[in-house]
Amino acid sequence: MASLAHQFEGDGSLTTNRDFAEIHTLSEIIKIGYDALEENALTFLIGGAESEMTLLRNRQSLDALAFRPRVLREVLDIDMTTTFLGVDQRLPVFLAPIGGLTQMDPGGTLAAVQAGGEFGIMGCISSVAKPDLEEVRAGSDASAMFQIYVRDDDDWLLERLALAEKLNYQAFCITTDTAYNGRHERRLLNGSVVPGQGLGGGLEFQRTLSWDTVDLVRKNTKMPIILKGIATAEDAIMARDHGVDVVYISNHGGRQLDHGAGAIEVLPEVVAAVGADMDVIIDSGFMRGTDIVKAIALGAKSVGIGKLYCFGLSAGGPAAVVRMLELLEVEIKWAMGLLGVTSLDQLDPSYLRAAAPARPAGLTSAHPHIDIPNPTYLNDG
Numbered sequence: 387m388a389s390l391a392h393q394f395e396g397d398g399s400l401t402t403n404r405d406f407a408e409i410h411t412l413s414e415i416i417k418i419g420y421d422a423l424e425e426n427a428l429t430f431l432i433g434g435a436e437s438e439m440t441l442l443r444n445r446q447s448l449d450a451l452a453f454r455p456r457v458l459r460e461v462l463d464i465d466m467t468t469t470f471l472g473v474d475q476r477l478p479v480f481l482a483p484i485g486g487l488t489q490m491d492p493g494g495t496l497a498a499v500q501a502g503g504e505f506g507i508m509g510c511i512s513s514v515a516k517p518d519l520e521e522v523r524a525g526s527d528a529s530a531m532f533q534i535y536v537r538d539d540d541d542w543l544l545e546r547l548a549l550a551e552k553l554n555y556q557a558f559c560i561t562t563d564t565a566y567n568g569r570h571e572r573r574l575l576n577g578s579v580v581p582g583q584g585l586g587g588g589l590e591f592q593r594t595l596s597w598d599t600v601d602l603v604r605k606n607t608k609m610p611i612i613l614k615g616i617a618t619a620e621d622a623i624m625a626r627d628h629g630v631d632v633v634y635i636s637n638h639g640g641r642q643l644d645h646g647a648g649a650i651e652v653l654p655e656v657v658a659a660v661g662a663d664m665d666v667i668i669d670s671g672f673m674r675g676t677d678i679v680k681a682i683a684l685g686a687k688s689v690g691i692g693k694l695y696c697f698g699l700s701a702g703g704p705a706a707v708v709r710m711l712e713l714l715e716v717e718i719k720w721a722m723g724l725l726g727v728t729s730l731d732q733l734d735p736s737y738l739r740a741a742a743p744a745r746p747a748g749l750t751s752a753h754p755h756i757d758i759p760n761p762t763y764l765n766d767g
Contacts (some may be wrong), residue, residue: 404702406709412674412717413753415710419490419697420758426578427489430566431696434640435568440648441640444671445747447648451680452741454727464719465729470665470688471556471632473529476506476762477715478682478730481707482636482669482690483512483533483559483614490699496525497699501707503528510559510690513546520757523553533559533614544606551609560600564616565593568655572634591743595607597628604629612667617652626660632687633660635668639692650681654735655684667741673752675717678724683733 409415411631423431434441466479481502486612488494495511495541502509510531513524532550536543546695549559603611613625622633636657637646649670657666668681681689691714698707722728725737745751 387399404627405707406702410713410715411665411748412710413756414609414752415701415706415713416694416697417756417758418702419672419700419706422700423762425489425576429484429573429576429578430486430489430584431693433570433572434644434691435642436571436644438572438640439644440642440646440720441671442747443646443648444637444640445648445742447651448671448677448680448739449651449743449747449751453721453725454737454739459726461723461726461728463728464722466715466718466722468688468730470508473508473556475508475688477678477718478686478688479507479678479711479714480531480667480688480690481507481509481576481695482692483515484692485512485514485695487699488516488604490696491703492701496522497704498695498707499528499530499713501525501531501695501704504704505708505711507711508556512570517558519550519553519555526596529556531555531557531559531612533561535561535592536595536599540602543603545608547609551607555609556614557610558603559612559614559633560603561614562595563638563642565595565618568638568644570641589712596640597624600625600628600630605617617646619655622656622660622666626663630664632665632667635666636690639670651683653681653684653686661685675714676721677723677752678714678718682730683737684735
């Protein structure tokens with residue numbers, strides 16, 4: 387680990403020793419954040435399940451899409467705003483739920499939600515992250531979704547549901563694809579894995595989760611319900627038929643089922659199945675503004691970023707995340723302008739074509755100018 391990018395004042399508040407306004411690329415923030423992370427946190431952040439094939443396919447599938455730009459169109463004013471869950475958003479981007487945020491910044495979920503709120507996008511806090519949903523709401527009134535790992539306890543589930551509704555969270559997001567924890571061989575090999583987790587254990591209560599649970603939640607709330615972890619058109623249709631409001635395509639950044647498809651490979655079939663009836667959102671492997679534009683062109687309503695903002699938190703807390711989002715906004719604007727579009731609703735699949743990736747999949751395929759001493763850590767979707 388290199389020198390820390392941020393430090394604490396005497397009162398415990400986080401400060402940075404950098405002026406992030408002087409940073410002009412996402413790559414710089416990733417590099418600073420990388421250097422600031424302890425090995426265990428870094429392994430958690432960039433690793434995947436078993437052979438990490440799903441993780442790599444997340445990146446490879448994005449790199450296998452090329453643009454088809456249109457020219458001689460006026461693109462003086464570009465509107466990147468959208469509305470999601472009834473809330474105006476500066477970008478079609480949200481901060482995805484991540485359980486280990488305090489490894490990146492001691493402010494954890496609160497730091498993430500505050501950064502998103504300052505910039506003008508929504509966060510999504512995890513039920514296994516800290517601070518919890520009550521502490522986050524006490525510290526910020528920014529728009530946020532609440533994502534839950536359901537226990538085998540209906541009373542507890544309904545209590546969490548009622549609390550999220552009382553605290554004015556924008557949606558209740560149920561994670562569906564963790565009946566077994568992903569086997570993280572990278573973490574097993576370096577000894578950083580949580581006991582039991584690397585063997586597929588630790589969330590046995592998730593193995594009883596079924597569509598009956600979705601029906602129970604739907605019966606007891608008027609909040610929008612999101613199902614996270616959808617990977618097929620069949621399950622998207624089931625979600626719609628059970629009263630779900632938003633389908634969330636995700637493979638946990640490649641951390642769950644090995645040898646799955648890249649997230650963006652799943653997007654077209656899900657949009658074709660339910661996109662006319664409900665919003666479809668997505669995460670897993672999105673590291674550039676061009677990645678966001680590709681997902682919107684294929685029908686996503688909003689795109690979750692995870693590792694990218696974690697590097698921001700590690701680099702310098704909320705201030706670095708806000709700067710990261712500003713730079714992501716620049717990349718999205720440039721991509722849209724060069725494609726010849728001025729609003730998100732003009733993007734569609736006609737702006738994309740299949741293409742061979744120009745370099746091997748990995749974090750360095752999205753950010754090739756980063757000088758990092760251990761490139762084996764960059765096999766990252």
